[in-house]
Amino acid sequence: MGRSPCCSKEGLNRGAWTALEDKILTAYIKAHGEGKWRNLPKRAGLKRCGKSCRLRWLNYLRPDIKRGNISHDEEELIIRLHNLLGNRWSLIAGRLPGRTDNEIKNYWNTTLGKRAKAKASSPTSTETPHSKSRHKKLTTQPHVTDPSNSPQATETKIQVIRTKATRCSSKVLVPLQPPPIQDIDPSEHQDFQPYLTNHEEMNNNASVQSHHGTEVLDALYSHGQDFLNFEINDQLRASNEDSEESNDINKNPSLDPVQPLSIDEAMFKDWTTNPCLDDNAAMDLDSLAFLLEPDEWP
DNA sequence: AATGCGGGCAACCGCTTTCAA
DNA sequence: CTTGAAAGCGGTTGCCCGCAT
Incomplete structure (x- = not known):
């Protein structure tokens, strides 16, 4: 590809991953967890760049990938x-x-x-979203990987999404509560089944979800400014978290997650008061679409 | 049946950001 | 505060496959 390698590539495999490499990487990460990508290939016995391992895991081997x-x-x-x-x-x-x-x-x-x-x-x-061309190619499995060996082949249970922007989460810690199970019809929320079955996992990821909520709201507020450069005011957030009012939403899981959103100044100062951005509803596609296109509100 | 072409996707690259020493 | 390593990110490339000729 004409560019100089990002790291020493002598003796390293490149190109498509083999089923064996996938197996080794999966087994290693299952045993030792993610991270330390640079050392991982050596330790796992893979002749791959650490970056390549990371990419392969994140984009294909993770058990929570939906194909x-x-x-x-x-x-x-x-x-x-x-x-x-x-x-x-x-x-x-x-x-x-x-x-x-x-x-x-x-x-x-x-x-x-x-x-x-x-x-x-x-x-x-x-042309509709379901036009013929769009579905010309269905589920793609890499030719190099034996589907029967693929973790996805046997792993039908899709787990919670983990955004890769995990670093953001380290700065945003919002108290969370799992959605009340009885309020959710699993048949209507198959994509979010993990949220209904794995509360621990959900809590681990909740701060990330919350952070994205901040970004979306801020985007709306700034009307297209580069809100991703927005630095959250830690003190303001801390004061918000201390505020009883701001925590009401977390304390009151009975709030309707798709309640019409009224965006006012107070809400921008304290986005946690917005039911649409409550963790209970943050991953609900309907509620988010709702947020993004207010003129389509019923 | 053979060949060419274009679409789709996995993988690679360099740059940027974050974090820890 | 500085600096280097690690990780994240978005752009780009190249290969494979299916379709058209």
Whole structure:
């Protein structure tokens, strides 16, 4: 690809991963956990760059990866989030359980971007999101990997999404509560089944979700400014967290997660009061789409 | 049946950001 | 405060596959 290697590549494998390499990497990470990517190949006995291992794990081997077609809901969400966030693929992916930034980026570049272009040049275009071309290729499995060996082949239970922008979470810690199970119909929220079954996991990831909520809200507030450079005022947030009012939402799981959103100044100062951004509803596609396109509110 | 072409996707790259010493 | 390592990110590339000719 014409560029100098990012690290020493002597004797390292490149290109598509083999089933054996996948197995080794998966086994190693299962045993030792993620992280320390640079040392990982040596320790695991893989002839790969650490970066390559990280990418392979995050984009393909993770057990919480959702394979298969992008659903209509997901597609709409991607489009709206892209309108809002631009090419912040990792942020967009953070709102789509089981989807990776690479997958969304590819999907945009190959499908949605073109469609958007076509639509722009021909506003009367009647192509629907379910047009034939879109489904020309269904679930893709890498040819190098024996599907029977793939973790996804046997792992039908999709776990909670972990946005890769995990660093953000270290600065935002919001008290969380799992959604009341009895209030949620699992059949209608299959994408979020993990949230209904794995509270511990959800709590581990909740701060990230909350942080994304901040970004979305701030984006709305700043009307397109580069809100991702926004630095959260720690003191303000701390005072908000101390405020009884700001914690009401976390204390009151009975609040309707899709309650119409009224965006006022107080809410921007204390986004945790917004029911749409409550963790109980933060991953709900409907509520988010609702947030992004207020003129479509019923 | 053979070949060319384009689409789709996995993987790679360099830059940026974050964190710890 | 500085600096280097590690990790994250988005852009780009190259290969494979399916379709058209």
